[in-house]
Structures are given as structure tokens and as C-alpha cells.
Amino acid sequence: MKTNTNWKLSGEGLVVVIILLALIGGGLWYLYSTKAATDREAREFARETVKRLMVDHDRQYLETRLGPQAKLDLPPSQRDYMIQRFTQFGVPSQPIQIDESVTFESYFFEPRGIFTAHLATSHPVSRWQIDNVTFTAQPAR
Secondary structure, three states, X not given: OHHHHHHHHHHHHHHHHHHXXXXXXXXXXXXXXXXXXXXXXXXXXXXHHHHHHHHOOOHHHHHHHEOHHHHHHOOHHHHHXXXXXXXXXXXXXXXXXXXXXXXXXXXXXXXXXXXXXXXXXXXXXXXXXXXXXXXXXXXXX
């Protein structure tokens, strides 16, 4: 009878270990899939931002997507001037080449992206925002 009890305890322990492994595996799957989705969202945001600023010259989009610090660094008059300059340069040739770099401050959290069409973005809490915009005009070759 004692042997049978040990076997039951051993089987219950195995079930607990399997459940714990399943929970850990599910948690890791969730973290990796969330990281991949966030990376994809960052790249989509950058492409949309470049299109809306450089092709559509959308001042309202810039206004709604600037982060708090960027609003301080880029007052309304400079925002107007930037959109005016984008309009003066006209629509760039398509497709617009964007160098994309998304990093995570801590392995799965706090994503930051730097996109060369010279836009810097972040995802502070609930939505992507523009942290910095740099415009450098280079002559056509």
C-alpha cells in the first residue's frame, strides 16, 4: 500500500511541474509575440508618419502626434515652417526609403525607434508619438 501512495504523490508532482512549465511557456510566448507586434507597430507608425508629413504635408497629424517634450522643443511657428518647407520641396519620389531601427530599453518593454527620414519615435504609455523631427535638405544628384 505504501508503494501505491508514493506513486500517486509522484504523479501529482509531475502534473504540477507540467502545469508550471505550461504557464511559463505561455508567458514567454506572450512576451515574444507582444514584442514582435510592438516592433511591427513602430515600423508602421514611422512609415505612416513619413507619408503624412512628407507626402500629404499634414500639419494636424504632426500636431496630434508630437510628444510633450517635442511640443516644447518645436513651437507652433516652427511646426508651420517645417510643413511649409516640406510643401516647398514637393512630394518625394516613391517609395520613400526609410532606415528603420527599433530597440527595447528592457528586453521586452519600453520600445524606442529611430527612423532615418530623420524621425524619432517612442511608445510611452498608450500610443506612439513623435519625440523629435529633424529635417536636412540635400541637393539632388
